[in-house]
Amino acid sequence: MRTLSFAVPPQEILTKDSVTVSVDAVVYFRISSAVASVCNVEGVQKSTRLLAQTTLRNILGTKSLSDLLSEREAISHDMQSTLDLATAPWGVVVERVEIKDVRLPANLQRAMAAEAEAFREAKAKEIAADGERNAAQALRDASDTMMQSPCAIQLRYLQTLTTIASEQNSTIVFPVPVDLLGTILAKPDRSEENRDVRAHSLSDGGAILE
Numbered sequence: 001m002r003t004l005s006f007a008v009p010p011q012e013i014l015t016k017d018s019v020t021v022s023v024d025a026v027v028y029f030r031i032s033s034a035v036a037s038v039c040n041v042e043g044v045q046k047s048t049r050l051l052a053q054t055t056l057r058n059i060l061g062t063k064s065l066s067d068l069l070s071e072r073e074a075i076s077h078d079m080q081s082t083l084d085l086a087t088a089p090w091g092v093v094v095e096r097v098e099i100k101d102v103r104l105p106a107n108l109q110r111a112m113a114a115e116a117e118a119f120r121e122a123k124a125k126e127i128a129a130d131g132e133r134n135a136a137q138a139l140r141d142a143s144d145t146m147m148q149s150p151c152a153i154q155l156r157y158l159q160t161l162t163t164i165a166s167e168q169n170s171t172i173v174f175p176v177p178v179d180l181l182g183t184i185l186a187k188p189d190r191s192e193e194n195r196d197v198r199a200h201s202l203s204d205g206g207a208i209l210e
Helices: 034-039 044-060 065-070 072-090 106-148 150-166 178-186 190-203
Strands: 004-014 020-031 092-103
Touching (some): 004 092, 020 044, 020 072, 034 072, 044 092, 065 072, 072 092
């Protein structure tokens, strides 16, 4: 009348995608007909245990590794239905099947960890690139706005000075427009030009130009 249970020993199973895993499970069952459990089978508990092992291997052999890791509940339900149907003539009702653990080889665990790490790094780089692109777009929009309003750059400069002053910083950087520096550097040297004119006048015996 009571529900019995037994543990299915770890089974070495080759999945659908040719990966070797070790899987164990727990089966809960009860005797529904004492006469059938004695007359129709010899050693009902041993027979149910052996049938559970073969059923576990057969069902998991049709699943891929990803299905095995993500669909445990569905696999347990399929196994319970198959066992219940097979043990019905023995007077046995399989109430529940639970997959306990799925053990992967050590080299496969390292490979999966490396794959997950590479995926996370690629995702981080993609997010960083999106951030850089959005920042560049925002800077371009800001520059266009400042070009339309000459006072905007001055207001932005004052805001920057306010931020620096709030941090109790003793160094203040004054920005100098690049166009102004370019004008100063491009200005011709008048002293060199005057020396060239003076030397030319002396060679001709004429007057010195000042």
